[in-house]
Amino acid sequence: MTLTQQDIDREIAAERAAYAERRAGGAPVEHHPRRDYAPYRSSALRHPVQPLVAIDVGEDPELVELRSPAFGERDLAAGDDDLTRQHAGEPIGERITVEGRLLDRAGRPVRGQLIEIWQANSAGRYAHRRERHDAPLDPNFSGVGRALTDGGGRYRFTTVRPGPYPWRQHVNAWRPAHIHFSLFGAAFTQRLVTQMYFPGDPLFPHDPILQSVTDDAARRRLVAAYDHSLSVPEFSMGYRWDIVLDGPHATWAGEGR
């Protein structure tokens, strides 16, 4: 049987209703997606069914998970943060500047940590051999960037705006344009991989991956803000996106929270 967008939209609505019911029953806000989210079919066989075992980090401040791997200038090359200048020519597309801060739950900046990004080109195609979308490759765009956060937890990338792309889960399945982000914090427990979206994308309600974050406020935190002050005159449009890492770290354990 062919799976249609309407089928997926109905399943997304059912998941939203189920969350609203859990909330009405006093359940806590869900800031992260459930690992078992049926409208995204690939999650079906890839989520644990046994409950996770909780570790209270306050009981052992020596846990290796409360430290984080270190990255430094040796792990970067010049131009890693400018995806428009990694080849001989200029990539096609709308140039953008993405800037923001990396924070912990207490709002404190995470300094000197590694941010990795990857994305499709402006036509919606990844420079990946398994990619089957027949949009054109751009010989001047790899779509891979790296940066270290500065003393204020700030990061900044220059790139081109990625295009949306079809992904075959169901008929006419299209991912809204997004940039993938991988982040390290002050502790390995704060590790995060996520995606940044662009404001006002009409594909939002139909995308089961974005909608897997069923809480409206949490989902909005995945969408960057257009920020005119970040635009570079005669060069790029600006977007601002702050990232907040979840999970305890050594200071919390030390404070005996």
Add this chain to the structure above:
Amino acid sequence: MTETGTGRAEPVLPTPSHTVGPFYGHALPFPGGGDIAPLGHPDTITLRGRVLDGAGEPLPDAFLELWGAGPDGEVARIDGSMRRDPASGGFLGRDGVEFTGWGRVQTDAGGHWSARTLRPGARGRCAPYLSVCVFARGLMKHLFTRIYLPDHPAALAADPLLARVAEDRRATLIAADRGRGAYGFDIRLQGEGETVFLEYQ
């Protein structure tokens, strides 16, 4: 609240997690990602295993990050896991001398992963282990687990986490001894023999 240089920090809500999707392969894995042990180090161990889904099928599109203390139990604070060549921008590999404690390995088409690292020493109240973070297409939020080494039964028996895990699931956290410093560790995301996964609070 903690004072920062620029003002008062306020509690903030977390950015939700998302799957890595299928196309991270040209961005995140790097040559030598699993060669964590310095060359010729006498405490080198080799780890090999598979990542399997709820139907027992291997995942060709998962990756793991390993993070562990050195043999003395100390946690490295050394960068250079993914050293770059300033001329070409390519990857140089690790310098073969320093131990950064961290590595990233992809599964292959058969779902296999492997890594060489140093035998972790004990820290705090725990038996020696490596921390593992699992990422995959279809996995909405990464999963943490631990690889305990089987060599010291007394230390395993006293470990505060293992003590809390049901006996029939404990073995999923303990590597199999394959001899001469080699260990096997499969990760089952779901179903029969499902690996014990952890959350930190």
